[in-house]
Amino acid sequence: MFGGVYNSRRVLVTGHTGFKGSWLCKWLEILGAEIAGYSLAPITNPNHFELSNLKVKSYIHDIRDYDLIKKVMADFKPEFVFHLAAQPSVLESYNSPLDTYSTNVMGSANVLEASRHTDSVKSVVVVTTDKVYRNNEWNYCYRENDELGGHDPYSASKASTELVTESYIKSFSTTNTDMPLIASARAGNVVGGGDWTENRIIKDAVVAASKDKKVLIRNPNSSRPWQHVLEPLSGYLLLGQHLHQRNFDIVGSWNFGPALSANLTVKDLVQLMGEQWDKVVGEYHIDSNAKHEAQSLMIDSTKARIVLGWKPIWDIKKTVQYTIEWYRMHQHIQGNYG
Numbered sequence: 001m002f003g004g005v006y007n008s009r010r011v012l013v014t015g016h017t018g019f020k021g022s023w024l025c026k027w028l029e030i031l032g033a034e035i036a037g038y039s040l041a042p043i044t045n046p047n048h049f050e051l052s053n054l055k056v057k058s059y060i061h062d063i064r065d066y067d068l069i070k071k072v073m074a075d076f077k078p079e080f081v082f083h084l085a086a087q088p089s090v091l092e093s094y095n096s097p098l099d100t101y102s103t104n105v106m107g108s109a110n111v112l113e114a115s116r117h118t119d120s121v122k123s124v125v126v127v128t129t130d131k132v133y134r135n136n137e138w139n140y141c142y143r144e145n146d147e148l149g150g151h152d153p154y155s156a157s158k159a160s161t162e163l164v165t166e167s168y169i170k171s172f173s174t175t176n177t178d179m180p181l182i183a184s185a186r187a188g189n190v191v192g193g194g195d196w197t198e199n200r201i202i203k204d205a206v207v208a209a210s211k212d213k214k215v216l217i218r219n220p221n222s223s224r225p226w227q228h229v230l231e232p233l234s235g236y237l238l239l240g241q242h243l244h245q246r247n248f249d250i251v252g253s254w255n256f257g258p259a260l261s262a263n264l265t266v267k268d269l270v271q272l273m274g275e276q277w278d279k280v281v282g283e284y285h286i287d288s289n290a291k292h293e294a295q296s297l298m299i300d301s302t303k304a305r306i307v308l309g310w311k312p313i314w315d316i317k318k319t320v321q322y323t324i325e326w327y328r329m330h331q332h333i334q335g336n337y338g
């Protein structure tokens with residue numbers, strides 16, 4: 001897969017202790033890569049990073065420390081950088097806007113700047129989100145050239161990350177062929193086994209179900225593009241491959257969303273989970289004082305389909321099925337979730 005480009009090559013993943021980062025490391029491990037990770041320590045117990053037993057050289061440091069990330073790159077000499085480290089929660093961003101901005105915006109600038117000063121680096125993929133678009137609550141899918149925006153601090157921080165990335169591309173990436181090539185990737189709401197982050201619907205639902213409780217839903221009518229974690233990761237790996245091959249057409253921003261049919265409301269998703277495991281039952285409490293979150297969000301991945309040949313593989317039913325199976329298997333091995 002990916003033209004064998006990762007085999008025996010050095011890859012740095014920031015955010016490797018997190019949900020998506022640990023899955024990416026697992027895939028890279030299977031592809032034969034030599035991997036280093038740069039992140040804070042995992043904050044949940046259990047967590048997918050420790051469960052995966054990864055063969056990764058792990059650097060536990062803050063992404064806001066430019067000197068450290070630069071030193072790690074100088075020592076490890078990666079050819080590929082996948083930047084996933086971030087404060088990834090909309091709700092948490094209301095509690096800690098400054099931490100969110102410093103981690104997401106300056107953290108990304110640090111990674112791009114360190115990559116620019118590390119001769120070995122050929123390819124940098126910056127992971128942002130579908131929430132970078134100015135959300136007009138309309139019924140169209142957002143495309144890569146739609147306006148950026150951000151109501152909450154998380155979305156604004158990721159839109160800002162896009163601006164920083166675009167500036168690095170325009171200033172350094174295309175004009176000088178010795179510099180690493182850079183792309184940004186915007187994915188939807190990712191689900192899959194091993195996500196223990198607070199306020200994520202699948203984790204909340206399986207934990208409640210394992211205790212024979214209903215899962216409390218605050219935004220039942222919000223619609224999101226749900227996708228399995230492996231889907232956008234395949235897009236990131238494709239970007240890394242093409243950037244490494246110095247394909248200048250790949251420089252820029254990319255959507256990796258699910259098929260339109262995977263845009264479900266939270267309520268519909270809970271119902272689908274209930275079809276896989278009858279103990280998953282929702283209890284709906286619409287909180288009129290809840291912090292603002294977008295109601296509707298869909299992204300268009302035509303560019304990735306046409307240019308990269310990327311498309312989502314699993315439909316929403318299979319995505320939910322494999323995710324629920326993962327947690328039930330884990331619960332079977334570990335015992336009831338406490």
Ligand SMILES: NC(=O)c1ccc[n+]([C@@H]2O[C@H](COP(=O)([O-])OP(=O)(O)OC[C@H]3O[C@@H](n4cnc5c(N)ncnc54)[C@H](O)[C@@H]3O)[C@@H](O)[C@H]2O)c1
Pocket residue numbers: 014015016017018019020021038039040041042061062063064083084085086087088103107127128129130187188189190191197
């Ligand atoms: N999970 C989703 O649905 C989703 C959707 C779209 C985009 N994303 C993006 O994907 C990336 C990964 O998200 P995730 O769901 O795996 O989140 P996660 O919380 O599981 O992982 C976040 C990672 O970032 C690291 N990190 C956070 N602050 C840091 C700091 N100051 N210094 C160093 N490392 C730090 C953590 O240690 C962890 O490894 C993020 O950039 C997120 O914004 C996630």
